[in-house]
Amino acid sequence: MVCVEEDGEKSCQPETVLSNAGQVPVTFGCTAPWEIFTVEIRKRLECETKPCQHAVIPEDSEPLFQFNRTFHWCLRAPVRMTFHVAFSNTGLTQIRPLDTCPDGHTYNLVALESTKNVHLGSFCASGTITGVQILNGGKVVLTVLGRKKLEPQAFDVYWGDDIKSLAVVNVKLPKGQSSQEFFSANYPSSFPDDDLMTWSFDVPRFHDTTVKFLQHSEPHCRKKEPAVVYEQNGQRVVRKLSDAQLTGEQGSFTVTLLNCEMDVVRSRAEALGLMLQFRVSAIRTGSEVLCQVDFTQENSLSLRIAKKTTDSTCNLKLEGVSQNSVIVPPGKKSTLSFKNCPEEDLLLTVNKTIACKRLEDCPHSPVPLTVPALERCLPESLKTIHWNLLAPEHGTVELWAYSGTLHQSLPGQECNGSVEFRVSEADGTPIGEFCPTGVISKILVHGNITVTASPRREPFLSETFQTFFKVFFTEEIRETYIFMIKPERDTPSLLASPGWPGGMKPYSTASWITHFPEKLDAHLTFTKVSQPKCAHRHTSIQVQTLGSQEEMYSRQEDEEGDSEITIHESFYLNMSNCHPERGSFSAMWETKLKRHRRVILPIVLAVVGVLFLGSIIALVAICVVVRKKKQEMAHEVARGVYNPNGHSFLPGLPGPPKTVEDDDTHIYDYIEDTLVYGHLLRDDEDTDRYGEPVATDTYRPFNGPTTEATPLKDMTALKEHNGEGEPEVAVYRPFVTPPEATPPTAQENQNFHTRHTGVEGGEGRSTPEPLSPCSEALQVQQVPVDV
Secondary structure (H helix, E strand, O other): OEEEEEOOEEEEEOEEEEOOHHHOOEEEOOOOHHHOEEEEEEEEEEOOOOOOEEEEOOOOOHHHOOOEEEEEEEEEOOOOOEEEEEOOOOOEEEEOOOOOOOOOEEEEEEEEEOOEEEEEEEEEEEEEEEEEEEEOOEEEEEEEOOOOOOOOOOEEEEEEOOOOOOEEEEEEOOOOOEEEEEEOOOOOOOOOOOOEEEEEEEOOOOEEEEEEEEEEEOOOEEEOOOEEEEEEOOEEEEEOOOOOOOOOEEOOEEEEEEOOEEOHHHHHHOOOOOEEEEEEEEEEOOOEEEEEEEOOOOOOEEEEEEEOOOOOOOEEEEOOEEOOEEEEOOOOEEEEEEEOOOHHHEEEEEEEEEEOOOHHHOOOOOEEEOOOOOOOOOOOOEEEEEEEEEOOOOEEEEEEEOOOOEEEOEOOEOOOOOEEEEEEEOOOOEEEEEEEOOOEEEEEEOOOEEEEEEEOOOOOOOOOOOOOEEEEEEEOOOOOEEEEEOOOEOOOEEEEOOOOOOOOOOOOEEEEEEOOOOOEEEEEEEEEEEOOEEEEOOOEEEEEEOOOOOEEEEEOOOOOOOOEEEEOOOEEEEEEOOEEEEOOOEEEEEEEEEEOOOOHHHHHHHHHHHHHHHHHHHHHHHHHHHHHHHHHHHOOOOOOOOOOOOOOOOOOOOOOOOOOOOOHHHOOOOOOHHHOOHHHHOOOOOEOOOOOEOOOOOOOOOOOOOOOOOOOOOHHHHHHHOOOOOOOOOOOOOOOOOOOOOOOOHHHHOOOOOOOOOOOOOOOOOOOOOOOOOOOEEEEEEOOOOO
16 A cells, blocks of 8 residues: 555555655555556646647656656647657657567557547657657657666657648658568557558668568458558559558658548457558669759759769769769759769769849849759758859959858857858968858958858758858959958957968958947957068058058068057058068957046046146236236337347348248148058059059058048148248248148048848556546556565
């Protein structure tokens, strides 16, 4: 007997149900209760509305370790629906009802048909069955033998699409040779009257499949007769149980078992009913498989299929000609054939070209870079995709992250996704590897580029792969590369020069335009810089804020520079390469935003200003008294005689000597073009592509991204505009304070014209009887044994 004490009263029964076992003491009237009692743990999984999903992980209780335990998960819904029970991680293998699993864990699946429970089968937690769809609810039952530690195998339960069968068993056959047995519901008893059950087999490519009935029985029928229905590639074939079944077929298929409307009285009297045991076997085929590839609507898509090794037994043909690798051309239909070609022996490479010849004809909306849909008869071993992006003449390729931002794959911040992307120029010059989520909002490249996708973890790419990039074609830039950067506060980000760890290509230029909010400082730290020995020109690293023409940082290959810079507003970092004689030019740096600590400076300046103003007032008062005294004495001095206390100029001079402000030495007759941004010389016929005069040997450093800087005005022209000619000699000219220069705005310094787009277990157990209804409880019941 099992005894439970509640509210001071003790009751003993052959079995008990505990709704909250953790708070109720239980005692047994014997010394080894686990040999007499079993424990059932029940839980209800309910679905009211879509979507509905439960992730189930079995949990055990230490005091129950020595008992035979049975876990029930009851699937209930207020309306008729289909439950999916998915064992996608481990799979299941169906066994006979009286067999046990090697690990002592046996799963039983039960369907609720009208008011009856239908036993769908017993299973072990490893195999090719990925899941079972159950119509109108049911139960999942796990039986664990006593003194056996629970090994929790997680499974998912979710609301699925409607099915027309009692249940659908989903099976994914492995590659190579395989064989597995399956049993009808309620085996070895009769399948339900006038009902049906389906097995869906996912068969690998290039495999022959055979279905063999090992054992079957048929009932007496009132209407119709039992049969099996095969469905494959849209075709439906009905066969009797006594007919020859599927043999040597290729491709996935389904098998549906149909029962008739039985004569129940006669069938029971003769112990007859519908029962089926069958085996499905698969083996890799040696037959030839034909595949028609239609690229008539794809003028910019080509496909290359190659054997991994030359000693492969695969016979690959294009238009009937055997080859080690074939290229399926764009714009036409092609016929391929495969014989003894498993997927792991082949590699597929896709080339997709996206181009426009004139800028005005380019798409105004972004063009996504996606995996193209391929014929289903092709192998699924897609290894690499190349998107070739061809910009129009005088155009630029803009690469945007489809997810919003990118980060560069560098030591310490490597890509951790399933796919890696490499960006390179059309001639193969590497630009870098990039991944989703980071500080790079877009990449601009002067010229054509190629974006390559390849898998990192999985052996092949999938056609369901998400869109990663979108591309625009925009107006020409003078730089070779421009990277738009938006760092995040307190999150350090690494960036590196194009082609890292290799060097930038000769004479190339790059700009990183970095925007960040006010009241923050950017701390830029160069972690690695490699400088070459230049044969022509110099390398250059420069930092300037967007609203200023002054350089905050400048460094060439023969100079040492600071490794850390603090920048108080948005800026751009420029790099230009020389023609190296030996070595290479590369750099890597870290950027981190922090709130600046200059808040106290205005307060200090204000205090100093007040003290300084007080001093000035006192000094002016003293000067007024002294000057008044001097004016009283001034009338006594003759005007034509040299007076050391008056003006300090000699007679005959046209006026007082010029002060620094009046001195003409700071007025320029002209401004040398080589000191102005390269894009201001873009229309000159005698300049090269970098904006330098071809005929001179003067080195002009790269000073920033393509901008429309405010040109400096010629002072002589300014005088003429004000109605002034040459300065007259011997005429006094009063000193005029020069007008205050207006610094160019950030918008003037940055003008990028880009378009934005926007069951019970254990030994000696009998065929499972219909299981009791579910309620969330723990039940301890006595097993009828002789004690």
